[in-house]
Structures are given as C-alpha cells and as structure tokens.
Amino acid sequence: MRRFVVLGRTATAGADFSLDDLPGSSGRLDVLLRCVRAALLLSHGLRRDTAIYLVLQGGPLAPRTIRIDGRTAEYLRPDERSLAGAVRNLLGRDHSALRGLAFGESTRGVAIALGGLDAVLADLAEGAGTAFTPYMLDEGPGARDVREAPIDLEHPVFFVGDHLGFDDDARARLEALGAQRLSLGPVSVHADDAIVLLANELDRRGCG
Amino acid sequence: MRRFVVLGRTATAGADFSLDDLPGSSGRLDVLLRCVRAALLLSHGLRRDTAIYLVLQGGPLAPRTIRIDGRTAEYLRPDERSLAGAVRNLLGRDHSALRGLAFGESTRGVAIALGGLDAVLADLAEGAGTAFTPYMLDEGPGARDVREAPIDLEHPVFFVGDHLGFDDDARARLEALGAQRLSLGPVSVHADDAIVLLANELDRRGCG
Numbered sequence: 280m281r282r283f284v285v286l287g288r289t290a291t292a293g294a295d296f297s298l299d300d301l302p303g304s305s306g307r308l309d310v311l312l313r314c315v316r317a318a319l320l321l322s323h324g325l326r327r328d329t330a331i332y333l334v335l336q337g338g339p340l341a342p343r344t345i346r347i348d349g350r351t352a353e354y355l356r357p358d359e360r361s362l363a364g365a366v367r368n369l370l371g372r373d374h375s376a377l378r379g380l381a382f383g384e385s386t387r388g389v390a391i392a393l394g395g396l397d398a399v400l401a402d403l404a405e406g407a408g409t410a411f412t413p414y415m416l417d418e419g420p421g422a423r424d425v426r427e428a429p430i431d432l433e434h435p436v437f438f439v440g441d442h443l444g445f446d447d448d449a450r451a452r453l454e455a456l457g458a459q460r461l462s463l464g465p466v467s468v469h470a471d472d473a474i475v476l477l478a479n480e481l482d483r484r485g486c487g
Numbered sequence: 488m489r490r491f492v493v494l495g496r497t498a499t500a501g502a503d504f505s506l507d508d509l510p511g512s513s514g515r516l517d518v519l520l521r522c523v524r525a526a527l528l529l530s531h532g533l534r535r536d537t538a539i540y541l542v543l544q545g546g547p548l549a550p551r552t553i554r555i556d557g558r559t560a561e562y563l564r565p566d567e568r569s570l571a572g573a574v575r576n577l578l579g580r581d582h583s584a585l586r587g588l589a590f591g592e593s594t595r596g597v598a599i600a601l602g603g604l605d606a607v608l609a610d611l612a613e614g615a616g617t618a619f620t621p622y623m624l625d626e627g628p629g630a631r632d633v634r635e636a637p638i639d640l641e642h643p644v645f646f647v648g649d650h651l652g653f654d655d656d657a658r659a660r661l662e663a664l665g666a667q668r669l670s671l672g673p674v675s676v677h678a679d680d681a682i683v684l685l686a687n688e689l690d691r692r693g694c695g
Binding site for chain 2: 321359
C-alpha cells in the first residue's frame with residue numbers, strides 16, 4: 280500500500296469556501312484536491328493500492344485531516360470542482376461524535392479525523408503497522424534522487440508539502456521520525472506533479 | 488523549445504459550456520485544461536521554454552486550436568476554473584477575421600486558429616523550422632520507454648491523446664509524419680500525468 284500525506288498549511292478545515300473561487304476562498308485547498316487526482320486516478324481506473332491524507336491546517340476548525348483510501352473509494356471524479364464539492368460536503372457535516380485523533384467511519388473510502396499530523400501518524404501506526412517507512416519530498420542537502428533511492432515497496436509513506444512547503448514544526452517532526460528526503464529532479468514542481476512522479480517510479484518498481 | 492499538442496476528440500471548440508460542470512458540458516475540456524497546468528506551471532513559476540496546443544474537435548465550431556506559449560504567457564493560474572474561464576472568453580470572441588489555418592495575434596501568449604491538426608502542423612513548420620522532431624505518447628508495439636529513448640532536446644514536439652486516445656485519422660497522420668512512439672511506464676495514466684512525466688525527463692536531460 281502506498282500512502283501520500285499532503286500537508287496543507289493554509290487549506291481550510293471548514294466548509295466555508297466557494298466552489299466558484301477555490302484558490303481565493305479555501306486557503307488553496309485546490310492544491311490538495313489536485314493531489315487527490317494525481318494519487319488515486321488512472322486512465323479509466325482507480326489506484327486500489329493507494330491512500331492519500333489531506334492535512335487541513337487553515338481556518339478556525341483546523342486541524343482536520345481527510346483520508347481517501349483507494350481500496351474502498353467510489354465515484355471519484357478527476358475535476359477539481361467535483362472533488363471540492365465532495366470535500367465540502369464532508370467538512371460541513373457534524374463531526375462532534377468523533378473522539379480523539381481517530382478517523383471516523385469511512386463512507387465510500389473517505390473519512391475524517393479531528394487532528395493534523397498527529398492523527399495521520401496514529402492512523403499510520405495502526406493501519407500500516409510499525410513497519411511503514413516515511414519519506415519526505417524535499418529538495419536540498421541530503422535528498423536522494425527518487426530514481427536512485429532505495430524505497431520500501433510494501434509500506435512507503437510519502438509526505439508532501441503544499442505550495443508553501445513544510446513548516447518548521449512539520450519538518451522537525453518528520454526528521455524525528457527518520458523520514459528520508461527524496462528529490463525529483465532539477466526543477467521545483469507542484470505537489471500534484473511530485474505525486475505523479477513518485478507514483479510512476481513506484482509503478483516501474485512493481486510496487487502495489 | 489518544448490511543445491506539447493493535446494488532441495481533444497470531443498473537447499468543445501465553442502464557448503457554450505458551463506464553468507459549473509466542465510466535464511459534463513464541455514466535452515471533457517477539463518482534461519485539456521489540466522494539461523495546460525502540467526505543461527506550463529512550476530512551483531512559483533512558468534515554464535518559458537514550453538508551448539502547448541489544445542486541439543478542440545468537439546461541437547459545431549470545431550476544429551479550432553488554442554496555443555499557449557510560455558515565452559509570452561501571463562497571469563496563468565493553475566486551477567481548472569480559472570483556466571476554463573480564460574479559454575471560454577477566448578472561444579467566445581469574434582474570430583471571423585482569421586484567415587486560413589494561421590494563428591491570430593497572441594494576447595498574453597494565447598492565440599487561436601480555425602483548424603485542428605493541420606493548423607498545428609503548419610504552425611510547427613513555421614515556428615520550429617522543419618527540424619522539429621515529433622513524438623507520440625502511445626503504448627503498444629514499437630513504443631520506447633521515455634527514460635531510454637533518444638529525444639531531440641532542441642525542437643521536440645509531443646502529441647498526446649485525451650481520455651479517448653488518438654483517433655485513427657490522427658494516428659495515421661502522426662505515423663506518416665514519422666512520429667516516434669514513447670511509453671511512460673507500466674500503467675496507463677491521464678494526459679496531464681503524461682506531460683508531467685515527459686517534462687521531468689526533459690528537465691533531467693537539460694532540455695530547455
């Protein structure tokens with residue numbers, strides 16, 4: 280199982296955004312929605328071997344995290360507006376019954392938790408076992424080219440920053456976790472492009 | 488200069504579509520719009536070494552082709568709705584002054600021609616000189632892995648199908664042109680993902 284975790288520094292955790300102006304009203308949730316398509320959708324199919332977490336750290340309801348699991352996901356459409364509508368519906372529901380950092384019941388593969396990176400790490404420890412291997416998409420010193428780096432093909436977890444990159448706290452926590460830095464090439468690309476490039480490398484290595 | 492040509496078999500050449508239901512009202516123009524982001528936008532920047540053609544073959548006004556040239560493009564935003572709005576404005580204007588297959592005057596890097604693949608090939612012959620090298624993204628017999636294939640780094644032109652792939656006529660014309668088949672990996676991906684993977688390979692080879 281491949282897992283991607285996209286950390287949205289400003290993406291809203293509430294439903295108070297407009298589908299007619301996603302970039303301007305949602306704290307750039309559009310960046311994260313494009314990552315959903317990149318991670319889960321194929322030409323005429325859905326990647327059943329992939330899950331993605333969207334960590335929403337913007338607005339008064341933050342942090343919240345949405346998890347979409349390809350094993351059980353249904354009716355995912357590739358266009359931003361459809362994805363935004365589905366996320367807005369989920370964010371607008373009553374989640375007062377949720378306890379602690381646990382994800383609630385999954386509906387068509389989609390679930391939510393009232394926490395950020397904490398909730399993701401708790402879920403990963405439970406879902407992937409302690410054996411998951413964390414990687415962070417991060418340029419700079421110590422990063423290894425994804426084409427050359429050894430990658431755990433059983434339980435890899437890739438942490439990806441949004442258009443603002445990782446904040447200091449997230450970076451420190453990922454480093455403490457032992458996350459290995461991966462780079463993707465000589466040019467700095469969008470988060471969804473990073474996921475496309477990673478997925479292709481995993482496909483080529485027979486991961487899944 | 489890198490050039491991508493996306494052939495939209497059903498994407499509308501008219502402005503009669505709704506921004507609120509792009510996939511359902513535009514003949515899947517959304518597929519082509521995502522290719523614009525993938526081809527031209529970087530993390531905090533624009534690829535000045537890239538141009539993309541969107542060949543619109545759907546609806547009564549077809550064929551028409553939009554060309555976006557990174558050398559002079561401005562104000563491109565990555566979200567689908569913004570891109571769709573810009574394209575709709577362009578398609579809705581009066582183009583009766585256009586003659587033959589030539590592209591009209593470029594506004595902020597964007598131009599339109601009243602033709603399909605013909606208009607692209609005429610423009611390529613003029614813009615890139617006769618030296619451009621055509622490639623088609625196409626799985627199957629004879630395709631070479633993009634990581635192994637020789638690629639012209641000066642004037643490559645990559646033809647990409649939409650969600651329906653190339654039609655027989657386009658395929659025959661590209662073959663007659665001597666287009667070399669490239670494959671991207673073991674899994675069939677969306678058109679925008681194909682462009683991301685190609686762009687990364689070109690980046691790594693120092694193309695630009």
